[in-house]
Amino acid sequence: MIATLPFLQSRFESFNEVFFGGQLPPVPLKLGHATRSLGACTYKKRRKLFRGVEYYDFRIRISTRFDLPENELEDILLHEMIHYQILVNQWNDTSAHGRMFRARMKEINEKYGRGIAVSYRFRNGKLSRTVRGKGAPAGS
Numbered sequence: 001m002i003a004t005l006p007f008l009q010s011r012f013e014s015f016n017e018v019f020f021g022g023q024l025p026p027v028p029l030k031l032g033h034a035t036r037s038l039g040a041c042t043y044k045k046r047r048k049l050f051r052g053v054e055y056y057d058f059r060i061r062i063s064t065r066f067d068l069p070e071n072e073l074e075d076i077l078l079h080e081m082i083h084y085q086i087l088v089n090q091w092n093d094t095s096a097h098g099r100m101f102r103a104r105m106k107e108i109n110e111k112y113g114r115g116i117a118v119s120y121r122f123r124n125g126k127l128s129r130t131v132r133g134k135g136a137p138a139g140s
C-alpha cells in the first residue's frame with residue numbers, strides 16, 4: 001500500500017498507546033515524495049539560554065513513492081516515532097541511530113514481534129533492511 005494521511009494518523013495514535021505509553025505529543029504527519037528515504041523525522045534546533053540545544057517544531061514525513069506491505073509501512077512509521085520520542089524528550093543519544101535508538105527498536109521488535117530496522121534501502125523494487133551495523137543515513 002501507499003501511505004495516506006488517515007492511515008498514518010490512525011497508526012500514530014494506536015502505536016503511541018501500545019508502544020509509547022501514550023506519551024508522545026501529537027505531531028504533524030506529512031506525506032512526502034522522497035525517493036531516497038522512506039521516512040524522516042524533521043525538527044528545528046535552537047540554543048538553550050544557558051547551555052545545550054533543544055529540538056522543536058517536529059514533523060514526521062513518510063514517502064508516498066513506495067508501494068509496500070502494510071506492516072512494513074507501519075515499521076517505517078515506528079522507526080520515525082522512535083526518533084521523535086528521543087528528540088521530543090531531548091534525550092542525548094550517541095548518534096542518529098545510537099544506543100538509545102537501538103535499545104528502543106530492539107525492545108519493540110522483541111516484545112511485539114515487529115521488524116523495525118535501523119535503515120532501509122529500496123532497490124530494484126525491493127526493500128532491504130539493515131537491522132545491525134552502523135547503517136546508512138537512509139531512512140533516517
Ligand SMILES: [Zn+2]
Nearest residue numbers: 079083139140
Ligand atoms: Zn532513522
